[in-house]
Amino acid sequence: MSRYHLEVRVKPRPGLLDPQGKAIHGALRSLGWPEVDDVRVGKAIYLYVDASSEKDAIEKATAMCRKLLANPVTEDFEVALAGRLQGARA
Amino acid sequence: MKAAVISFPGSNGDYDLYKAVQLVGGTPTFVWHRDKGALKAYEAVLLPGGFSYGDYLRAGAIASLSPIMEEVVAFAKAGGPVVGICNGFQTLCEAHLLPGALIRNEALRFASKHVRVRVERTDTAFTTDYAKGQVLSIPIAHGEGNYEADKGTLERLEGEGRVVFRYVDAAGVATDAANPNGSWHNIAGIVNEAGNVIGMMPHPERAMETIVGSADGRALFTSLVGSLTSSLAGSA
Incomplete structure (x- = not known):
């Protein structure tokens, strides 16, 4: 077993209203970035998982x-693999 | 009516629900979310408002995986009446007992005020004591009450008449201005396909007595008591 560092990115589905993205979009435009066409806000979750392989970790x-x-x-x-970490368990 | 009021860490509407059940002559019991085998003794299960698990990840997401929820799902599948209010509605959606999801209010603000909702159906176990089209004044208190679902789900909900409460103005019309959170079709409350699970964002348990501004929530609880009494009489 090795310990893997995974990054999970969760984002609002296309077409779904994203109130946070809309508010940030408005703020960016009012700060002088009219070229911003759209903003969507998601979240990143970092997982540290013991698994037998990269494939196993991602699964x-x-x-x-x-x-x-x-x-x-x-x-x-x-789901993206961010790295295999030090201190892996046998 | 023997009713289980489920308490999660972070629930804050459980005492209001407990009191509401008492006010209509029922017998409420608090059931902790970790209690196993706890629901067999009850005729109705009520999921309160609040901020279970601090609304972390998504409102209701972690509560929906609490030990008690397996039993709530079994209770619902067996036809038992389940009411989810506010955070309880969010939890029922996360537990897939109701379709769709509740996301951040469109205006990004927490909304705490009395709103008007129209009763769309009076043939559910929760609404028999209302009149169809009746406009109620019931408080809301939520930051994530914006009901969203995919187009197919919305069409099914409307086609099957599963929208029970809708946000309306004083004239009983579902306008954008009367919609406090951006919900599709001004949806404030829905039932499942079988009609025994209801989820709603407004708080009927906080509208039980005129001294607190409205007693319009009361009929939801008297309806439930009445439907249980009649179904018991029917099976006897």
Whole structure:
């Protein structure tokens, strides 16, 4: 087993109203960036997971996304491997 | 009516619900979210408002995976009446007992005020003591009450008449101005397909007596008591 560092990115689904993104968009425009066409706000969740392989780690994180980390009604998610960490357990 | 009022860490509407059940002659009991085998003794299950688990991740998300929720799901699947108010509604959506999701209010502000809702259906266990089209004054208190669902789900909800309460103006019209949070179709409350699970953002348990501004929530609880009494009489 090794310990993997995963980054889960959760973002509002396309087409869904994102009130936070809208507010930030308005703020950016009023600060002098009219070229900003759209803003969407998501979140990043960092996981430190013991797994037998990269594939295993990503599969585990994907299962966590389906069960808890993302709501399929409103959110999409991506799982990315951020690195294999020091201090891995045997 | 023997009613279980579920308490999660961060619930704040559980005492109001407890009192509401008492006010209509029912017998409430607090059930802690970690209690196992706790729901067998009850005729109704009520999920309160509040901020379970601090609304971390998503409102209701972590509560929906609490030990008690497996039993709430089983209770609902067996046809038992389940009421989710505010955070309880969010939790029922997260637990997939109701479709859709509640996201951040469109205006990004927490909304705490009395709103008007129209009763769309009076043939559910929760609304028999209302009149169809009746306009109620009931308080809301939420930051994430913006009801969203995909187009197919919304069409099904409307097609099957599963929207029970809708935000309206004083004339009973569902306008944008009367919508406090940006919910699709001014949806304030819905029922599941079988009609025994209701979720709503307004707080009927905080509108039980005129001294607090409105007693319009009371009929929801008397309806529930009445439906349980009649279903017991029917099965006897």
